[in-house]
Amino acid sequence: xxxxxxxxxxxxxxxxxxxxxxxxxxxxxxxxxxxxxxxxxxxxxxxxxxxxxxxxxxxxxxxxxxxxxxxxxxxxxxxxxxxxxxxxxxxxxxxxxxxxxxxxxxxxxxxxxxxxxxxxxxxxxxxxxxxxxxxxxxxxxxxxxxxxxxxxxxxxxxxxxxxxxxxxxxxxxxxxxxxxxxxxxxxxxxxxxxxxxxxxxxxxxxxxxxxxxxxxxxxxxxxxxxxxxxxxxxxxxxxxxxxxxxxxxxxxxxxxxxxxxxxxxxxxxxxxxxxxxxxxxxxxxxxxxxxxxxxxxxxxxxxxxxxxxxxxxxxxxxxxxxxxxxxxxxxxxxxxxxxxxxxxxxxxxxxxxxxxxxxxxxxxxxxxxxxxxxxxxxxxxxxxxxxxxxxxxxxxxxxxxxxxxxxxxxxxxxxxxxxxxxxxxxxxxxxxxxxxxxxxxxxxxxxxxxxxxxxxxxxxxxxxxxxxxxxxxxxxxxxxxxxxxxxxxxxxxxxxxxxxxxxxxxxxxxxxxxxxxxxxxxxxxxxxxxxxxxxxxxxxxx
Amino acid sequence: xxxxxxxxxxxxxxxxxxxxxxxxxxxxxxxxxxxxxxxxxxxxxxxxxxxxxxxxxxxxxxxxxxxxxxxxxxxxxxxxxxxxxxxxxxxxxxxxxxxxxxxxxxxxxxxxxxxxxxxxxxxxxxxxxxxxxxxxxxxxxxxxxxxxxxxxxxxxxxxxxxxx
Numbered sequence: 001x002x003x004x005x006x007x008x009x010x011x012x013x014x015x016x017x018x019x020x021x022x023x024x025x026x027x028x029x030x031x032x033x034x035x036x037x038x039x040x041x042x043x044x045x046x047x048x049x050x051x052x053x054x055x056x057x058x059x060x061x062x063x064x065x066x067x068x069x070x071x072x073x074x075x076x077x078x079x080x081x082x083x084x085x086x087x088x089x090x091x092x093x094x095x096x097x098x099x100x101x102x103x104x105x106x107x108x109x110x111x112x113x114x115x116x117x118x119x120x121x122x123x124x125x126x127x128x129x130x131x132x133x134x135x136x137x138x139x140x141x142x143x144x145x146x147x148x149x150x151x152x153x154x155x156x157x158x159x160x161x162x163x164x165x166x167x168x169x170x171x172x173x174x175x176x177x178x179x180x181x182x183x184x185x186x187x188x189x190x191x192x193x194x195x196x197x198x199x200x201x202x203x204x205x206x207x208x209x210x211x212x213x214x215x216x217x218x219x220x221x222x223x224x225x226x227x228x229x230x231x232x233x234x235x236x237x238x239x240x241x242x243x244x245x246x247x248x249x250x251x252x253x254x255x256x257x258x259x260x261x262x263x264x265x266x267x268x269x270x271x272x273x274x275x276x277x278x279x280x281x282x283x284x285x286x287x288x289x290x291x292x293x294x295x296x297x298x299x300x301x302x303x304x305x306x307x308x309x310x311x312x313x314x315x316x317x318x319x320x321x322x323x324x325x326x327x328x329x330x331x332x333x334x335x336x337x338x339x340x341x342x343x344x345x346x347x348x349x350x351x352x353x354x355x356x357x358x359x360x361x362x363x364x365x366x367x368x369x370x371x372x373x374x375x376x377x378x379x380x381x382x383x384x385x386x387x388x389x390x391x392x393x394x395x396x397x398x399x400x401x402x403x404x405x406x407x408x409x410x411x412x413x414x415x416x417x418x419x420x421x422x423x424x425x426x427x428x429x430x431x432x433x434x435x436x437x438x439x440x441x442x443x444x445x446x447x448x449x450x451x452x453x454x455x456x457x458x459x460x461x462x463x464x465x466x467x468x469x470x471x472x473x474x475x476x477x478x479x480x481x482x483x484x485x486x487x488x489x490x491x492x493x494x495x496x497x498x499x500x501x502x503x504x505x506x507x508x509x510x511x512x513x514x515x516x517x518x519x520x521x522x523x524x525x526x527x528x529x530x531x532x533x534x535x536x537x538x539x540x541x542x
Numbered sequence: 543x544x545x546x547x548x549x550x551x552x553x554x555x556x557x558x559x560x561x562x563x564x565x566x567x568x569x570x571x572x573x574x575x576x577x578x579x580x581x582x583x584x585x586x587x588x589x590x591x592x593x594x595x596x597x598x599x600x601x602x603x604x605x606x607x608x609x610x611x612x613x614x615x616x617x618x619x620x621x622x623x624x625x626x627x628x629x630x631x632x633x634x635x636x637x638x639x640x641x642x643x644x645x646x647x648x649x650x651x652x653x654x655x656x657x658x659x660x661x662x663x664x665x666x667x668x669x670x671x672x673x674x675x676x677x678x679x680x681x682x683x684x685x686x687x688x689x690x691x692x693x694x695x696x697x698x699x700x701x702x703x704x705x706x
Contacts, residue, residue, distance in 0.1 A: 031676045034687035068676030205633035208673030243580070243617050244672050284576055284615030287670065301575035302607075303614040362635035362675030369676055400634065436634045436675075450637055458670075460614075 001262050002271050003149035006140065013141035021056040023077035024048075024094055026086075027129060028061030029215050030208075030247055031369075032071035036087060037061075040072050043091035051095055060138070063216015065129035066120075068369035070110060075129065083108040115385035116367050121348065121374045123356050124332040128216035128370075133251050136258040139219040145264050147335035148223050151230055152272045155338075157187060160231040164334070166342025168354035173199060173290075173327030174402065174431045175507075176353075176420040182324060185314035186232040189322035194234040196225050197318065197325045199295060200241040200248070203287040204403025205454060207434030209358040210328035212370050214241065214248035217332070218255035222278060224331030226265060227338065229276040232324050237278040240295050243285055252280055287404075287458035291506045292317075292325045294460065305460045306506035327432065329358055350376025353419035353430075363400075363436035366391045373418070380414040383437060394439030398522070402431025404451045404458075405511035407518025408444060427518040429511075444523040445530060449477035451515040455508065466509030469500045473516065485531035494520065557585045565600050572603045575611055579618055588619045616670070624658040624665035626703055629682040633671025639678035639690075641668075647696050651705050664705060 001009070017023065026032075026041040044059040065073040070084030074094060083090070083105055090108070093101035122128075131138035139145070151160050165180035186194060198221060202210040214221060225237045241249055256278055259265040267275040281299050288294045289304040296318050298304040317323020333355060337345045346354050353375040359382065362368050366388030373382060383389065383399060390396045398408040407428035409416065416422050420430050438447065456470040473496050479485050497513035504510045520527060564581035568574030578597055583589055589612055598608040612618045628648055632641050645655055648666045652659040655668040674680045677689035683699070 030674055030687065031689075034674065034677055034680075034689050071676070202673065203670060205637070205671035206635050206675055207671065208675055211673040244669070282577070282580055283617075284580065285617035285670065286615050298576065299573075301571075301573040301577075301611070303610055305614075360673075360675055362678065363638050368635075368678075403634070434634070434675075436638065438638060442638060447634075450634070454670075 001264060003153055006145055006149055009140050013137045017141060020058060021078060024057065024059045025062045025075040025077065026059060027065040027071065027073040029064035029212055031068040032073055035071050037072035039088045040074060040086050043088035044094055047091040047095045053095065057095060060132040062131060063128035063133050064212040064370050066369045066371060067116065067367060069367055082110045082112055084110045119381060119386050120372055121356050122372045123336050124213060124329055124358055125372045127220065128212065131217065133216055133218055134254055136219065136262065143339065144219055145223055147338035148226050149270050151227050151338055152270050152274055157231045157233065160227060161187060163338060163342045167337045167345035169333055169337060169345065171327060172329035174429060176430060179326065179330055182314060183228065183231050186322050186324040189315065191322055193236060194232055194322040195318045196229045196234045196237040197323055198225055198239040198328060198331055199290065199325055200239055200328045201283050201290045201295060202242060202432060203290050204432055204434045206360065206362050206436045207403060207432050208360045209370065209433040211245050211248050213328050213332050215251055218252050219259065220332050220335060221328055222255055222259055222265060224334035225278060226269065226276045227334050228324060228331065230274055235275050237276060238281050238299055239278060240281045240283060240299060242283045249280065249282060288460045288508050291508060305462045348374050350417060350419055352421060357433060359433045359435045361387050361435055364390050364394060364439040365437040375419045376417045378415050378417055379409065382418065390437060390439050394441050397440050397442060398438045398444065400436040400438065402429035403434050404454050405429060405514055406431045407514050408447065408522065410522040427521055444519040444526050445477065445481055448516045448519045449474065449481055452477055455512040459508065463505035463509060465500050465503040466512065469496055470512055472496055480527060480530050483530060487531055489531055490527050560585055570601055572601050575601060575603065575608065579612055583618055588622045621658065625663050627665045627684055629667045629669040631672045631680045632668045633675060635675035636679040641679045643693055644679060644681065644691060644696055647693050651700055
């Protein structure tokens with residue numbers, strides 16, 4: 001396909017959609033799927049057929065619509081209405097144009113002027129819930145692959161990197177390394193071949209952003225990777241995706257096939273001399289493979305154990321070749337930046353944190369689901385306005401960000417703006433975007449023990465501080481929780497935290513103490529109550 | 543794609559041929575070891591020692607490397623799985639919502655996490671976060687995601703499949 005043909009295809013697909021009286025969009029992301037979305041979609045399709053309305057209505061499955069707690073979700077295109085808790089029996093009403101239908105559906109209609117919707121800003125998730133991830137034409141109608149086409153036709157690789165630099169985009173996997181710097185490092189290597197790797201080994205417990213992006217808009221990630229390939233001079237890309245994400249894998253495979261068929265990937269992309277292939281590598285269940293050198297080992301078919309850095313992957317990565325590794329959400333930001341310009345992107349967000357961030361809201365919060373907010377938004381707005389607060393009257397106690405590498409943020413820091421630096425300053429991290437809310441009933445020592453158990457299980461065993469240290473810390477935390485802790489246990493925990501942080505080989509061990517450190521900092525009294533049990537009972541535990 | 547249960551009978555006779563095909567697709571390259579193990583587990587349901595040795599021979603890798611990789615990743619199982627397979631998500635959201643109670647029920651009635659009940663009926667696993675935090679606590683039961691599972695539901699399902 002050429003760029004002109006792509007634009008023509010966009011026009012004709014838009015025209016086709018405009019002529020339809022109604023498109024009925026059913027969320028078929030994993031969350032809605034598990035509460036019956038597929039039966040809703042089938043029932044609507046059957047109803048359209050039974051009514052003989054195939055020419056004027058169509059039903060399609062889409063990616064995540066965000067409000068997972070109200071699934072299955074359905075949206076109708078003509079009036080933009082969003083309905084929650086839809087079941088197969090609503091099919092007739094969804095297809096009907098009679099006012100009576102609205103009476104049935106009215107109670108299921110979700111108010112889209114609520115803060116949950118209005119306080120969000122969607123760049124990465126702009127198509128999620130709007131396009132059918134299994135239809136390439138849907139993505140093309142939304143402007144898909146134009147950023148790649150334009151980059152190949154009108155920009156040099158240096159200009160692409162300059163645009164990314166202007167945008168201020170930073171890695172969305174957690175560490176926040178400037179994306180343009182990484183691209184430059186790979187681009188200036190003279191060794192070939194070079195590789196582009198998409199890290200989709202989303203392993204933080206409580207995080208499902210990457211999975212939702214891959215399920216809802218796989219082409220957006222493919223396009224971002226191809227642009228990166230052009231910018232750094234690579235011809236081969238790999239997506240390393242968690243084996244647990246069956247639906248994402250299936251949709252990625254389909255998307256790669258479609259794009260190759262239309263010459264949007266493969267050899268002679270857009271009939272230009274640029275070639276770029278993407279292959280999937282399925283992870284086999286090891287959290288440490290999110291670490292870049294471990295991920296490389298795993299793609300090479302070895303045990304996923306990290307190695308000493310430097311050399312960093314941009315110099316020596318996959319099979320010793322220059323390798324660019326970015327996270328799913330980072331790649332998903334690339335095409336919108338090229339389409340709208342780096343300045344546009346840099347105008348969103350705050351300080352050194354530009355653009356938006358996708359968060360997965362979970363735990364004791366009313367609106368669990370997937371959200372995208374401008375960086376710098378206060379945590380309070382995310383939890384209380386967008387999230388709808390803490391249900392059940394338990395009251396807010398802490399928000400956990402950054403998974404096992406992050407920390408717990410107590411109520412007094414609720415007004416902290418959500419950006420890389422502010423979160424780091426209060427002992428947590430942005431992380432990849434998992435945000436779990438805990439209410440007063442949660443024991444923070446138990447939360448710390450939970451994360452330590454996770455790190456203990458996932459430690460690859462290569463370096464001693466992490467392999468042995470996580471076990472010792474887990475034992476102490478368990479002992480404290482059982483009311484058998486000694487008064488000097490807290491001090492011992494703190495010492496172990498320092499040892500792990502300073503001497504572990506990779507990020508897993510270095511950050512494993514964070515949940516303990518942050519709970520010790522803000523909820524020390526819970527530890528102290530447990531190590532010196534009053535005759536009555538150990539408080540703080542529920 | 544990784545499957546959680548063994549292949550159906552019709553496929554079983556062809557397993558050897560299909561594994562051969564999976565290896566030849568990757569040109570018998572040692573780099574494709576993890577892909578090949580995925581394929582082997584999908585076909586056989588688990589990875590017995592003879593199968594690992596065979597993969598080692600075909601990919602020209604030392605058996606120690608194949609065994610090392612197979613035991614490193616949680617996904618690969620060297621033991622046969624039970625008739626039914628419960629993976630209880632133990633991600634943070636599910637943990638806060640009571641995943642431990644579900645594991646306790648399974649341990650009491652079937653097996654501990656990571657084990658199979660003595661009658662070979664049920665295998666239990668504590669899964670890493672499956673990314674369905676909106677559905678907490680979630681359980682993958684024979685490949686299907688169950689949302690907001692209660693102890694009562696779980697007990698009823700165990701009754702239904704005849705766990706005493």
